[in-house]
Amino acid sequence: MAGSGRVYNSSGGASSSLSVLLQNQRGSEPLDSLFLSGSSNASSTSPFLGSTSMVSFEDVRRGNGLKRSMFHQYEHEENCDDDLDDYFHQPGKKRRLTADQVQFLEKSFDLENKLEPERKILLAKDLGLQPRQVAIWFQNRRARWKTKQLEKDYDVLQANYTSLKADCDSLSKVNDKLKAEVLELSDRLRLRDKERANSEQSDTNKLSQEPQQMPNSESVSEGEVSKLSVVACKEDLGSVKSDIFDSDSPHYTDGVHSSLLEPGDSSYVFEPDQSDLSQDEEDNLSKSLLPPYIFPKLEDVDYSDPPANSCNFGFPVEDQAFWSWSY
DNA sequence: TTGTGTTTTATTGCCTCC
């Protein structure tokens, strides 16, 4: 029986014979008989020669009087490649590998997709192929593997992109909603500014017209005015503090921050009518709570010159010490 | 049967490594 040489086993070594392996797979059928079965179309039934091999194994045997299998032929001489070249190298013709050959090559490829020279020779001998054919098969197989790998990577990337895009769209909607809210609040602030300015103007006019009616008005120092303003301001801020700025208050998280985080919530929108914030407090609230990227138009509002009775008393609006007051 | 698209085998040219 031919094919008594070494062969790769499943662990990649050269410890078992491919012919023995195939005999086991085919019920101990001798390989020679497989090559010879069907004399009219021997090549089509050969386990290791393609159905359209340019030279059938029977042709090989008839032409050279060989009584040995391809494996045996390989075992006998080192320069057998030259003879095989004579048989197989016919320009313009290609032979397809048999299913068995491909299966064996696939298994070998699964073990190691690179082909070291020794393994190439052994595989070539065991499969009855030229070493170059084995090398070419591995090369093409690596190319196919790479293509598939790229397709897999592409699928993964596309899935990630789809997921990220959904997140982005969702965040974009939230952002748009917040922007609209900021614009609305800005408009309200502007309106309140005007109303207060008008009110102050009328108060000033009243005072200038009836100075004698103010009891002890001359004795009120600037400091006392400031104190009065602070009291008024504290009263103004009282509700604001408890509703918004007291971080211990549940309203802080439930009413403001959580609403920013949960735009779908019914409490999401600010209630402008219940706001008792003074101008500066609202300014600072706007500037400190709202990130710049959703508050692009604040520069359009003139906050640099707050009303005289505002509670910052000349402190810069940005002065965070303003918020450190104890109420 | 034939035209056409796909798969497989093989070649070529370039590049890298030893």
Next chain:
DNA sequence: GGAGGCAATAAAACACAA
């Protein structure tokens, strides 16, 4: 400089619908 790998490509083999 030779060997081997890879990308691009050619071409044979194959599958399949019309």
